[in-house]
Amino acid sequence: MINGYCEEKYNPVKKIFESYFLKQEEIGASFAVYKEGKPLIDLWGGFKNKNNQKWEENTIVNVFSATKGIYEIIVSILIDQNVLDLEKSVSYYWDAFKQSNKREIKLKHILSHQSGLYRFKEKITQEDLLDWDKIITILENQQPDHPCGERTYYHAKTHGFLIGEIIKKNTKKSLGELTSELLSKKLGLNFFIGVPKNKLSNVAFLYEDKTENKISSEFNAFNNPEHEINFFNKENWQRAEIPSMNGHGNARSIAIIYDTFVNDLILEKKILLSKSSIKKCLTESFIRIDESLMLPIRWSQIGLILRGGWLFGKNREAFGHNGWGGSLGFADPILGIGISYVTNKINPTMGSDFRIINLLKEFYKLH
Numbered sequence: 001m002i003n004g005y006c007e008e009k010y011n012p013v014k015k016i017f018e019s020y021f022l023k024q025e026e027i028g029a030s031f032a033v034y035k036e037g038k039p040l041i042d043l044w045g046g047f048k049n050k051n052n053q054k055w056e057e058n059t060i061v062n063v064f065s066a067t068k069g070i071y072e073i074i075v076s077i078l079i080d081q082n083v084l085d086l087e088k089s090v091s092y093y094w095d096a097f098k099q100s101n102k103r104e105i106k107l108k109h110i111l112s113h114q115s116g117l118y119r120f121k122e123k124i125t126q127e128d129l130l131d132w133d134k135i136i137t138i139l140e141n142q143q144p145d146h147p148c149g150e151r152t153y154y155h156a157k158t159h160g161f162l163i164g165e166i167i168k169k170n171t172k173k174s175l176g177e178l179t180s181e182l183l184s185k186k187l188g189l190n191f192f193i194g195v196p197k198n199k200l201s202n203v204a205f206l207y208e209d210k211t212e213n214k215i216s217s218e219f220n221a222f223n224n225p226e227h228e229i230n231f232f233n234k235e236n237w238q239r240a241e242i243p244s245m246n247g248h249g250n251a252r253s254i255a256i257i258y259d260t261f262v263n264d265l266i267l268e269k270k271i272l273l274s275k276s277s278i279k280k281c282l283t284e285s286f287i288r289i290d291e292s293l294m295l296p297i298r299w300s301q302i303g304l305i306l307r308g309g310w311l312f313g314k315n316r317e318a319f320g321h322n323g324w325g326g327s328l329g330f331a332d333p334i335l336g337i338g339i340s341y342v343t344n345k346i347n348p349t350m351g352s353d354f355r356i357i358n359l360l361k362e363f364y365k366l367h
Contacts, residue, residue, distance in 0.1 A: 002043055013362045026046055027343075029046055029055070029342060031043050031251050034338050044057060044059065060191075060253075062248050063249055063325075064324040072321070073183070080277035083170060083171060087106060108302075118155040119157075129240070129242050139158060152285075160242065179247075182272070187253075193246065200238060206344050232246075245324070254338070258338030265282075281302040282301075304319045305322070311330075313330070313363075315333075318333070327340075
């Protein structure tokens with residue numbers, strides 16, 4: 001039922017992962033823990049689609065907002081290379097931000113969800129999300145909802161477009177191209193923002209556990225457009241670059257990215273970037289309630305979540321990003337590891353997912 005590698009010490013964790021498939025709590029998933037480039041756990045199992053094709057070593061799946069953590073690591077690399085500066089006004093990179101209502105917005109305000117551009121104020125369709133230029137024009141013409149730095153609202157869908165456009169204007173490359181160049185090719189991984197044609201057959205089909213969700217009629221960070229699982233299973237979605245929510249990868253790739261990043265921090269390996277740049281990027285932003293999520297999220301200056309609850313294990317120094325549906329990736333600097341869980345059985349709530357929490361509790365028991 002499941003395949004992969006697991007150090008003998010972590011067999012109790014493997015048993016829990018296996019139980020999800022036996023009890024039909026999972027359809028297809030992968031789970032990985034890497035330390036200094038080597039696997040402690042690298043497991044996968046179940047089915048990737050309705051034809052009962054097995055979930056394989058290189059199967060990838062849409063990880064939704066867990067993608068944000070990956071491109072925030074790319075932003076950290078660009079900061080380290082002096083291509084981007086957290087303290088610079090966005091207008092330095094993007095002329096449309098020179099208008100008075102956007103002039104004060106700095107790069108760090110967008111990254112840490114304090115820019116006021118957290119939602120689309122006009123009706124957006126799923127198809128609109130595939131049209132980069134259309135979305136950018138909408139955001140360029142939109143008034144922020146509040147003065148920057150004064151409130152925090154998670155930019156669920158706008159975030160990747162805003163960051164991606166700043167990067168595009170500065171480097172002439174898209175986030176998808178930089179993901180491939182700076183992470184996937186460099187580290188030999190299967191993680192994409194915009195799945196290449198020759199990898200489409202590796203993409204797992206998404207299944208949603210339907211629950212009745214009361215959608216607010218007022219446009220907020222999440223409901224415009226509403227999540228539509230059938231659309232997310234289409235090739236045009238998989239091939240497009242919608243960085244806030246359509247990165248496709250497996251647990252191994254995400255765990256290795258976080259493992260490499262965190263060991264650049266603690267062991268100063270400089271594989272991706274310098275320790276000083278990582279420390280700057282992990283500096284905690286302003287502490288307040290996130291009014292999109294209605295939770296006290298601790299955002300770092302680049303938008304990584306600084307640990308809260310069991311979702312990122314037991315060590316308070318951990319950081320990462322989770323996504324709608326149950327996928328996540330994070331780093332633990334105390335143990336020097338990267339961890340990821342990805343799944344095609346979508347948990348539609350915004351709450352913590354028991355599948356990863358149970359695995360983490362068992363894993364940390366053994367440390």
